[in-house]
Amino acid sequence: MITNIKCLIIDDDELDRLVLLHYLKQYENIEVIACLDSAEKAIPFLDYPIDLLITETSMKGMNGLEFRRIAHKIPACIFISSYSEFAIDTYELNTLDFIIKPLKPERFHQSIQKIFDFFETKEKCECFDALLGENSIKIKEGCNIFQVKITDILYLEALKDYTRIITPEKKHCILDSIGNILHKTHFDSFVRIHRSFAVPRHLIRSKNTHEVELVHQIKLPIGRAYKENLSFFEPQS
Numbered sequence: 001m002i003t004n005i006k007c008l009i010i011d012d013d014e015l016d017r018l019v020l021l022h023y024l025k026q027y028e029n030i031e032v033i034a035c036l037d038s039a040e041k042a043i044p045f046l047d048y049p050i051d052l053l054i055t056e057t058s059m060k061g062m063n064g065l066e067f068r069r070i071a072h073k074i075p076a077c078i079f080i081s082s083y084s085e086f087a088i089d090t091y092e093l094n095t096l097d098f099i100i101k102p103l104k105p106e107r108f109h110q111s112i113q114k115i116f117d118f119f120e121t122k123e124k125c126e127c128f129d130a131l132l133g134e135n136s137i138k139i140k141e142g143c144n145i146f147q148v149k150i151t152d153i154l155y156l157e158a159l160k161d162y163t164r165i166i167t168p169e170k171k172h173c174i175l176d177s178i179g180n181i182l183h184k185t186h187f188d189s190f191v192r193i194h195r196s197f198a199v200p201r202h203l204i205r206s207k208n209t210h211e212v213e214l215v216h217q218i219k220l221p222i223g224r225a226y227k228e229n230l231s232f233f234e235p236q237s
Contacts, residue, residue: 005119009035010042010055010064011080016103020054020080023108030112039067050074052115057081057090068093075122075160076115088210091221092195094160121173122162137186139165139172146172150186154218156198168216193230194223207233 039062055064079090097111157164158178165172192198203214
């Protein structure tokens with residue numbers, strides 16, 4: 001696990017800032033670099049090596065979503081909000097979690113566990129080795145080499161410069177962007193449904209305005225910019 005996570009907090013509610021600081025004190029490997037009441041005050045910290053951004057979505061002046069757009073180099077982000085309707089917009093901005101206020105200890109700790117998992121996976125990820133033909137890929141993780149059949153992949157998940165490959169048995173991580181992977185001919189059967197997700201067309205079982213459902217009852221969000229990619233799934237007139 002990463003030894004020290006540098007965190008930036010932005011929330012215009014003083015009580016919520018105090019609650020966040022109280023929760024984070026329980027984690028020795030999370031260091032709060034700054035805890036601020038506006039996004040404008042956080043702009044100078046963009047030059048700092050920040051690992052984690054925790055920000056409210058709705059604030060006077062620049063809101064949390066706008067700040068995340070200019071703070072895209074920060075690897076991990078948690079949004080907090082009193083308004084659930086912001087959730088879909090935040091997942092277009094490379095976020096790891098969205099928490100509804102009031103902040104509850106168990107829910108917040110679940111979110112922090114996601115952060116730990118993210119950085120642990122990132123540290124373990126070493127490389128994406130050569131393809132082994134049309135039907136499988138070879139992945140090196142530490143001292144182990146895995147051969148994964150393309151047909152066994154349930155979906156791809158973007159993790160900034162990394163991509164997580166989800167299979168029924170295991171989650172693999174490779175040092176390559178999801179965009180680069182989808183340009184490889186071996187992944188022609190995949191369709192990108194969101195900035196963070198791509199799925200095999202044949203595994204889609206249903207969809208609605210906001211999400212698709214795959215086999216094994218896996219549900220993933222649909223990004224606004226990617227809705228046209230799913231036009232093939234519309235009923236023929």
